Amino acid sequence: MIKPILMQGNEACIAGALAAGMDFFAGYPITPSTEIAELAAERLPARQGRFIQMEDEIASMGAIIGASLTGRKAMTATSGPGFSLKQENIGYAAITEVPCVVVNVQRAGPSTGIPTAPAQGDVMQARWGTHGDHPVIALSPSSVAETFDLTFRCFNLAERFRTPVILLLDEIVGHMREAIVLPAVETLELVHRLRPSGDPAKYIPYDAPLGASAPMADFGSGYPYHVTGLTHDREGFTTAKPSEVEFLIRRLASKIEMNLEEILQWEELQVEDADILLVAYGATARSARAAMKQARGKGIKVGLFRPMTIWPFPEEALRQVAIGKQVIVPEMNLGQLALEIERVVHKDITTVTQVDGEPLKPDKILAAIYNLAGTGKGV
């Protein structure tokens, strides 16, 4: 039997990335994500990988895009203001369809905020932080073991859909240590981007139908092509022709929309008989799980819907689960994913918000449960 070991969330992120084949990391260390860069610097060279500490977050994002264009599996990690700086180049990766993984260990903001304090204030930024309509995949783990799993999955999704994928960690999960059983490498299913074969003269780098991407040639592999952040045609050259522009932007979005079943992942706990449904993600989902158990102990039927895929949001699944239930959304922000959840369930919901830099405690969620259940604490 493989024995569990104690590991920090940020370390599990690197372990998951290495298992997924990460061979390039560029970053600019920032609390509370610093351990990720440190461990990348320590472990990549021994595996013939490359680590570069760049001059800032903008350059780090540019570096992983460049590395990915040469065929590397590339990642960067940041927090708070660093995530803001990466936004422009995340848009560049989205429109040029360059697979890459961006880890954001959320801390209290805005701006430099509180570097060491947890928050979930970057949920909407992960979706809309870069300008223009663009595809986004963002995953959010609730435990150290899941940080390994979801980081691994980020790489597979990035390769599969040729798009930047964001891992939305938070300071609590990133910094805590708990038991993890590392899966045997041979049991993991690695995804690699499709690469072209055949006559390079006939290679059309952006020739794909809705819902798909074309095979991607490594720079230097004999398939020269043009990469630009400007709106481009199938050949990769700039276009402003409305039909070509429209097709590109719709195709980028459709890569996500037409493949939801491959991307969406969520957990349902005790939802079948629940009168009250908690919807929570990241570290806050653990507070919600604690509150759920305590409420159940008092005879109040509470369930938990926990999206691991935050973007795209698992809306159809939640819509079904939420039927006939009162919904509570606890978040370490002023109510961000709550907006999406309200849209999806199409009824009034209760938010439990907190922005004081402290973890959201189960008691606060429990109070909201008691309030909805119409009972005092003495139940």
Place this chain on the structure above:
Amino acid sequence: MTNIEIRISGSGGQGIITAGIILAEAAIICGKNALQSQSYGPEARGGASRAEVIISDSEIDYPKVTAPNIFIALTQQAYEGYKSDLVEDAVILVDSSISATANHQQKLYQLPILETAQSKLRPVVANIIALSALVRLTSCVSPEALEQAVLARVPRGTEEMNKNALLAGADLVDSLS
């Protein structure tokens, strides 16, 4: 209650975080669940330092310690700063240099941890002495698991000194009776 919440505190440089990690690793060796967290930021630099561990027979939900069952303090400052939310019947283990009080349900142990480390071993193993005493007092993990976790974590070449620190910690408790 299936969760045991433990807070270990002292000053920066006393190996408080290491002690928390070792205790969590010992719990995992015992086949239990464990979760370790710590305080970051200005308060962790120079001043009081704090590591927290939750040990459980089942799944650990909320990852932070809210009402410690077990509290270790190696400095007065840490004791004052982190004693406020202990449970009614907490086990409190402090260095003898600390002036401490406990209610009638709490068990307060004042042991010469720092002096023992200073005079018989080296100041750097005070954290291991404290852990050993704690395990002797509470059996929150087995002494064998603690030894295994200590030896796996400490720098090579210091194994003997750390084994002696484990013995010294247990002896401090035994000499109470």
